[in-house]
Amino acid sequence: MGAQQREYKKRIRSAQGMQKIFKAQEMIAAARISKAQARVEATTPYADAITQAIGAVATHTRDAVHPFLAQDRSRTGRVAILLITSDRGMAGSYSSSAIRQAERLNNTLRAEGKSVERYIVGRKGDSYFRFRNRRVEQSWTPYKETELVELGHEIAATLNARLLDESENGLDELFVVGTRFISRFQQEARVARLVPLAVVDADEDADTTFPLYDFIPDAATVLDDLVPRYVTSRIVSILLQSMASEHASRQRAMKTATDNADSQITKFTRLANAARQAEITQEITEIVGGADALAGSGRKDR
Structure with a gap:
C-alpha cells in the first residue's frame, strides 16, 4: 500500500505544478486582452477614413481606375492566401480553426482552376504545411506582439508588389484568413478577400450625405496612393484582431x-x-x- x-x-504534486503554470498563463492572457483590444480600436478610425475616401473616389469619379478595383482579374490565375496563426501553443483551437478555413478556401480555389500561393504568419501554420511537404511562398515567424503594425506593413509591401506585378508571376487575388475578435468569449475564424476590392455604389434614392473631397493632383493619382494603403490597413487590422483573439482563446484554454x-x-x-x-x-x-x-x-x- x-x-x-x-x-x-x-x-498530485505533478498536477499541482501544472495547475500553477496554467493559472499563470490564464492571468497573463487576461491582462493582455484589453491592451490588444485597445490597439484594434485605435486603428479602426484610420481604416474607416481610407475606406470612405476610396469609396468617394470610386463612386464620384468615373475616369479613375486602379488594378485592385478590376473585378475580373484573371491575368495569371495565381491567388495568394495569407494565413494568420499563433507563434505559441496553449491557445486552444485558435490556430487549427484558421488552418481549417484556409484549407477549405484552398480546395475551393483549386476547384475553380486557380493556382494558390501560401503566405503564413506564425509558427503553427508554418509547421503545419512544412510537415506535410506543402510549399509555402513566405512565412513570417517568429514575430513580436509589440511589432505587429510594422509586420503588417512588411507583409503588405510584399503582397502589394506581387499584386501590381504585370508579369506572369503576378497575383490576381488576395485572401486573408484570420480570426475576428467579437468578445472575450467569442472569436470567429473567417476569410476576407482584399483584392480585388468590392466597391458598392450607393443607392441614389437614399438620403446620404457624402463628404466633400478635393483630389490633388487628380483622382487617379490619389487612388493609386490610397488603394495600397487600404490593403495595408486591412492587413494590420486583421493581425491585431487575430492577436486579441489568440489571447482570448488562450485564456479560455488555460481556464x-x-x-x-x-x-x-x-x-x-x-x-x-x-x-x-x-x-x-x-x-x-x-x-x-x-x-x-x-x-x-x-x-x-x-
Whole structure:
C-alpha cells in the first residue's frame, strides 16, 4: 500500500505544478486582452477614413481606375492566401480553426482552376504545411506582439508588389484568413478577400450625405496612393484582431486546463486517502488477528 500512496502523491504534486503554470498563463492572457483590444480600436478610425475616401473616389469619379478595383482579374490565375496563426501553443483551437478555413478556401480555389500561393504568419501554420511537404511562398515567424503594425506593413509591401506585378508571376487575388475578435468569449475564424476590392455604389434614392473631397493632383493619382494603403490597413487590422483573439482563446484554454488539473488533484487525493485507509484497516486487522491467535494458543503476556 505504501508504494501506491507514493504514486498517488507523485501525481498530485505533478498536477499541482501544472495547475500553477496554467493559472499563470490564464492571468497573463487576461491582462493582455484589453491592451490588444485597445490597439484594434485605435486603428479602426484610420481604416474607416481610407475606406470612405476610396469609396468617394470610386463612386464620384468615373475616369479613375486602379488594378485592385478590376473585378475580373484573371491575368495569371495565381491567388495568394495569407494565413494568420499563433507563434505559441496553449491557445486552444485558435490556430487549427484558421488552418481549417484556409484549407477549405484552398480546395475551393483549386476547384475553380486557380493556382494558390501560401503566405503564413506564425509558427503553427508554418509547421503545419512544412510537415506535410506543402510549399509555402513566405512565412513570417517568429514575430513580436509589440511589432505587429510594422509586420503588417512588411507583409503588405510584399503582397502589394506581387499584386501590381504585370508579369506572369503576378497575383490576381488576395485572401486573408484570420480570426475576428467579437468578445472575450467569442472569436470567429473567417476569410476576407482584399483584392480585388468590392466597391458598392450607393443607392441614389437614399438620403446620404457624402463628404466633400478635393483630389490633388487628380483622382487617379490619389487612388493609386490610397488603394495600397487600404490593403495595408486591412492587413494590420486583421493581425491585431487575430492577436486579441489568440489571447482570448488562450485564456479560455488555460481556464479549462486549470479546472481539469484541479479535478485530477481531487481524484488522486481521494485515491490516496482510500489507499491510506485501506492500509490502516489492514494493519488493524493484522493486530487483531495476532491478538486472537495469541489468545487461542493460551499464552498470557507477563
